[in-house]
Amino acid sequence: MRYLNYINGQWKEPTTGEYKENHSPHNGENLGEFPSSAKEDVQEAAAAAKKAFLSWKKCSFQERASYLRKAAAILKANVEEVGRDLALEEGKTLAEAVGETQRAISILEYYAAEGLQPIGDVIPSANAETLLYTNRVPLGPIGLITPWNFPIAIPVWKLAPALIYGNTIVIKPADLTPKSVYHVMKAFDEAGMPAGVVNCVFGRGSVVGNELVENPAIKAISFTGSNQVGLQIQNQATANGKKVQLEMGGKNPLIVLAGAEVEKAVNIAINGAFKSTGQKCTATSRVIVEEGIYEAFRDRLVERTKELKVGNPLEADSFMGPAVSKSQQDGVLAMIKAGKAEATLLCGGEVPAEADLANGFYIKPTVFENVSCNARIAREEIFGPVIALFKVGSYEEAIEMANDTEYGLSAAICTNNLTLANRFVDDIEAGIVHVNSETAGAEPQVPFGGCKASSTGSREQGKTAIEFYTQVKTVYMDRM
Ligand SMILES: NC(=O)C1=CN([C@@H]2O[C@H](COP(=O)(O)OP(=O)(O)OC[C@H]3O[C@@H](n4cnc5c(N)ncnc54)[C@H](OP(=O)(O)O)[C@@H]3O)[C@@H](O)[C@H]2O)C=CC1
Numbered sequence: 001m002r003y004l005n006y007i008n009g010q011w012k013e014p015t016t017g018e019y020k021e022n023h024s025p026h027n028g029e030n031l032g033e034f035p036s037s038a039k040e041d042v043q044e045a046a047a048a049a050k051k052a053f054l055s056w057k058k059c060s061f062q063e064r065a066s067y068l069r070k071a072a073a074i075l076k077a078n079v080e081e082v083g084r085d086l087a088l089e090e091g092k093t094l095a096e097a098v099g100e101t102q103r104a105i106s107i108l109e110y111y112a113a114e115g116l117q118p119i120g121d122v123i124p125s126a127n128a129e130t131l132l133y134t135n136r137v138p139l140g141p142i143g144l145i146t147p148w149n150f151p152i153a154i155p156v157w158k159l160a161p162a163l164i165y166g167n168t169i170v171i172k173p174a175d176l177t178p179k180s181v182y183h184v185m186k187a188f189d190e191a192g193m194p195a196g197v198v199n200c201v202f203g204r205g206s207v208v209g210n211e212l213v214e215n216p217a218i219k220a221i222s223f224t225g226s227n228q229v230g231l232q233i234q235n236q237a238t239a240n241g242k243k244v245q246l247e248m249g250g251k252n253p254l255i256v257l258a259g260a261e262v263e264k265a266v267n268i269a270i271n272g273a274f275k276s277t278g279q280k281c282t283a284t285s286r287v288i289v290e291e292g293i294y295e296a297f298r299d300r301l302v303e304r305t306k307e308l309k310v311g312n313p314l315e316a317d318s319f320m321g322p323a324v325s326k327s328q329q330d331g332v333l334a335m336i337k338a339g340k341a342e343a344t345l346l347c348g349g350e351v352p353a354e355a356d357l358a359n360g361f362y363i364k365p366t367v368f369e370n371v372s373c374n375a376r377i378a379r380e381e382i383f384g385p386v387i388a389l390f391k392v393g394s395y396e397e398a399i400e401m402a403n404d405t406e407y408g409l410s411a412a413i414c415t416n417n418l419t420l421a422n423r424f425v426d427d428i429e430a431g432i433v434h435v436n437s438e439t440a441g442a443e444p445q446v447p448f449g450g451c452k453a454s455s456t457g458s459r460e461q462g463k464t465a466i467e468f469y470t471q472v473k474t475v476y477m478d479r480m
């Protein structure tokens with residue numbers, strides 16, 4: 001089937017007339033053809049978003065919320081189909097894909113309700129006669145550039161707050177996973193969203209994404225993806241006078257202290273590191289274990305890792321599907337090769353041998369130990385199912401190692417020691433902190449984002465999303 005761009009309330013062919021096949025990372029099956037758009041398509045979408053902004057910003061919050069609720073209800077009615085399409089195009093398991101679709105629905109519902117929350121303050125003025133207050137106003141048309149690893153949740157956690165606060169949007173979904181955003185556009189279309197408020201242009205980042213960053217009608221860019229592209233976009237967008245928000249990489253640590261329950265800590269490590277094939281910016285990448293528990297933890301981790309079923313994402317007993325693409329698989333295998341030269345491989349470290357996985361981009365879940373702090377697998381984001389294990393003598397050593405990274409997105413600790421848990425919350429350099437739970441995961445009602453090289457700009461999600469998607473207006477109101 002051939003899919004089209006969604007511009008100004010219409011399904012439109014790309015001006016290039018060209019399309020690209022979308023393939024399953026499990027077996028190469030063709031899942032449909034999506035537009036290879038040109039910058040002219042983005043220009044048309046940006047112009048539509050600019051025009052629609054004039055009336056959308058004047059809608060009441062209740063009216064805007066009603067479209068979010070309708071789109072959520074439409075996705076909810078189709079959650080199994082949308083989740084299945086997501087699993088097919090991205091490769092995460094069906095349970096995770098349906099869960100992610102449900103999460104997108106919850107985000108739409110959350111922001112529909114958030115629209116009725118206060119957006120300003122009344123502040124005493126120096127002048128007794130003056131009513132002094134702050135209001136928040138939308139920015140205008142916003143460009144959203146999204147990655148393939150959460151192909152429905154991330155687009156929705158950007159577009160829902162953008163829309164509820166009165167902005168219009170043009171989204172460029174990741175080239176590898178276009179169908180998930182197609183489902184979101186279809187839901188808004190069926191919800192009767194006014195023309196031009198939501199627009200979607202499919203195609204390459206270097207063409208479609210680049211034009212979004214350049215186009216003068218677009219007032220802000222929210223991006224999730226690699227540090228390399230993010231920083232380039234930041235420079236370019238800032239030079240063009242746009243507001244920018246970036247969510248990028250992680251090298252997230254899990255500390256396991258002596259006294260933690262081994263089985264629970266192993267579960268937390270496995271879920272954090274291997275779900276979604278480790279393709280999360282919040283994935284657990286470094287596991288730092290105190291010496292009193294190290295051997296017991298390591299042996300059980302390896303035993304459990306070897307039992308994990310790697311396989312077809314649609315099969316109910318698969319724990320882990322393929323990497324999203326050949327290039328992603330190659331990149332992870334190259335890091336594993338580097339790891340073999342600089343550390344001790346405990347399990348995994350290769351592609352599975354099963355014949356029915358031979359046409360997919362599979363990688364076995366992998367654990368290394370004896371990893372030096374300067375090893376590539378200790379320092380670089382792998383974005384694949386790889387754990388680097390470290391043995392430390394104390395909490396102090398663990399926290400020093402955990403913070404020895406350029407990134408600061410999420411971090412976790414397993415401990416039964418409340419004092420050390422509290423110290424960890426204070427000491428760790430991360431935007432998201434977990435005590436006795438995995439590094440990954442994000443609830444819609446709380447801020448999401450990191451420190452150091454992981455994020456720039458204000459936090460996403462929760463009440464804090466308003467910071468990026470609006471600007472403050474201060475009003476001095478006096479009588480004549
Ligand atoms: N923090 C996170 O959540 C993510 C991190 N990553 C990291 O990035 C690595 C590479 O993944 P990749 O998908 O290539 O990530 P990218 O950063 O290249 O892609 C993210 C988004 O940016 C777009 N893009 C790419 N180049 C430009 C450009 N010049 N101007 C505007 N937009 C652009 C992409 O489009 P297109 O799809 O067409 O290339 C995609 O929509 C991964 O291995 C992982 O380490 C990846 C995804 C998510």
Ligand SMILES: O=C(O)CCC(=O)C(=O)O
Binds near residue numbers: 150154279280281439
């Ligand atoms: O951990 C999560 O659920 C969200 C992770 C995320 O946003 C990402 O990998 O880009």
